[in-house]
Amino acid sequence: MHKAFPDSINRLIKELSAMPGIGPRSAERITFHILQSPRENIIDLLNSIKEVKTSVRFCGVCSNLSDGGTCGICSDPARDRTRICVVEGPGGITAMERSGAYRGLYHVLLGALSPIDGVGPDELRIGGLLKRLSGEGVAEIILATDFTTGGETTAMYLKRALEPFNVTVTRLSRGVPVGGSLEYVDIATLQRAFEDRRKA
Amino acid sequence: MHKAFPDSINRLIKELSAMPGIGPRSAERITFHILQSPRENIIDLLNSIKEVKTSVRFCGVCSNLSDGGTCGICSDPARDRTRICVVEGPGGITAMERSGAYRGLYHVLLGALSPIDGVGPDELRIGGLLKRLSGEGVAEIILATDFTTGGETTAMYLKRALEPFNVTVTRLSRGVPVGGSLEYVDIATLQRAFEDRRKA
Numbered sequence: 001m002h003k004a005f006p007d008s009i010n011r012l013i014k015e016l017s018a019m020p021g022i023g024p025r026s027a028e029r030i031t032f033h034i035l036q037s038p039r040e041n042i043i044d045l046l047n048s049i050k051e052v053k054t055s056v057r058f059c060g061v062c063s064n065l066s067d068g069g070t071c072g073i074c075s076d077p078a079r080d081r082t083r084i085c086v087v088e089g090p091g092g093i094t095a096m097e098r099s100g101a102y103r104g105l106y107h108v109l110l111g112a113l114s115p116i117d118g119v120g121p122d123e124l125r126i127g128g129l130l131k132r133l134s135g136e137g138v139a140e141i142i143l144a145t146d147f148t149t150g151g152e153t154t155a156m157y158l159k160r161a162l163e164p165f166n167v168t169v170t171r172l173s174r175g176v177p178v179g180g181s182l183e184y185v186d187i188a189t190l191q192r193a194f195e196d197r198r199k200a
Numbered sequence: 201m202h203k204a205f206p207d208s209i210n211r212l213i214k215e216l217s218a219m220p221g222i223g224p225r226s227a228e229r230i231t232f233h234i235l236q237s238p239r240e241n242i243i244d245l246l247n248s249i250k251e252v253k254t255s256v257r258f259c260g261v262c263s264n265l266s267d268g269g270t271c272g273i274c275s276d277p278a279r280d281r282t283r284i285c286v287v288e289g290p291g292g293i294t295a296m297e298r299s300g301a302y303r304g305l306y307h308v309l310l311g312a313l314s315p316i317d318g319v320g321p322d323e324l325r326i327g328g329l330l331k332r333l334s335g336e337g338v339a340e341i342i343l344a345t346d347f348t349t350g351g352e353t354t355a356m357y358l359k360r361a362l363e364p365f366n367v368t369v370t371r372l373s374r375g376v377p378v379g380g381s382l383e384y385v386d387i388a389t390l391q392r393a394f395e396d397r398r399k400a
Contacts, residue, residue: 003276004293006267008255012248015241020233021226029220032290034249035256035265041215042253046246048212049234053242055208056235065235067206076203090232093204 063108063125065090080104082139088112092144112150113157133165143171263308263325265290280304282339288312292344312350313357333365343371
């Protein structure tokens with residue numbers, strides 16, 4: 001914050017800094033950009049934010065983002081309905097779709113287990129996932145939660161919760177990134193890559 | 201863009217990606233953050249953007265941002281009025297203020313010379329700078345434009361334009377960053393650091 005600038009500028013910089021991935025310097029550059037942008041562009045941006053806040057809902061089936069009804073993936077007839085990939089948030093869907101490796105359905109938990117933050121199983125969309133297994137003929141559940149403490153804990157919890165169901169439960173593999181050199185891989189990843197080694 | 205999400209989400213991601221320093225993945229994370237944030241926080245953000253767009257003006261003296269009249273720095277009686285530091289944009293003021301090295305006045309050019317983009321001397325606030333030299337008893341002009349092609353060209357142009365005036369013109373020094381190791385400094389910086397070497 002600088003007394004060099006009007007309060008309104010400092011306030012906007014502060015509010016933008018609260019966004020994920022925006023540090024104080026980015027926030028400042030974005031503020032100057034907003035100042036210099038044509039009025040119409042900024043009006044469009046404000047309207048887009050308003051529309052997202054008022055019109056976006058969670059899909060009643062998988063909890064992905066939707067504009068009211070069932071989401072674009074659940075309602076796509078070309079999708080393989082025998083597989084459900086479980087992700088923590090909509091960003092997980094983007095990542096999987098970007099990879100092009102998967103054409104099945106999703107289930108969004110809207111978080112990961114974190115006892116410290118008071119996030120238990122009831123805070124996540126786990127009940128809805130179990131309900132989907134009773135009718136639909138699902139053969140495989142792919143656990144694609146993050147490889148963080150919360151994501152791993154959630155994957156372990158789900159593995160157990162899914163045991164009573166007649167469904168194959170898999171987890172994305174851990175290991176050395178493609179193109180990664182052994183020298184530059186962190187110790188934990190290399191340990192996992194060794195544990196999970198497979199027949200060549 | 202993914203058919204996986206409603207159009208309103210994709211539109212906001214696209215608009216945010218147009219901001220400086222926000223790539224498509226940041227834009228997506230910010231969009232999800234906006235979705236999850238309490239309504240009041242987002243209303244505050246929208247109001248802050250609106251206020252910046254409607255209330256912020258350029259200072260009539262130095263072209264810094266102001267809320268209508270003379271900016272916070274020009275109207276601060278504690279400032280050394282014998283020095284003017286010339287920067288390309290308000291971000292230059294932030295950087296200089298952060299350094300704590302300077303307590304004089306500023307002049308914001310609102311850009312840098314760039315013939316390719318049609319930015320000549322008339323597009324910058326150079327006339328206003330020259331006008332400030334006639335009365336105020338300014339002893340030194342510090343050229344603090346960027347060390348890019350545009351910034352260097354602007355500094356050279358200003359050096360010449362300021363020759364008729366009875367004022368010392370200086371430029372920020374170039375060289376190896378503090379804490380920088382010679383091995384990791386780029387070639388051009390090292391060449392400059394050698395050229396500009398000073399008595400130890």
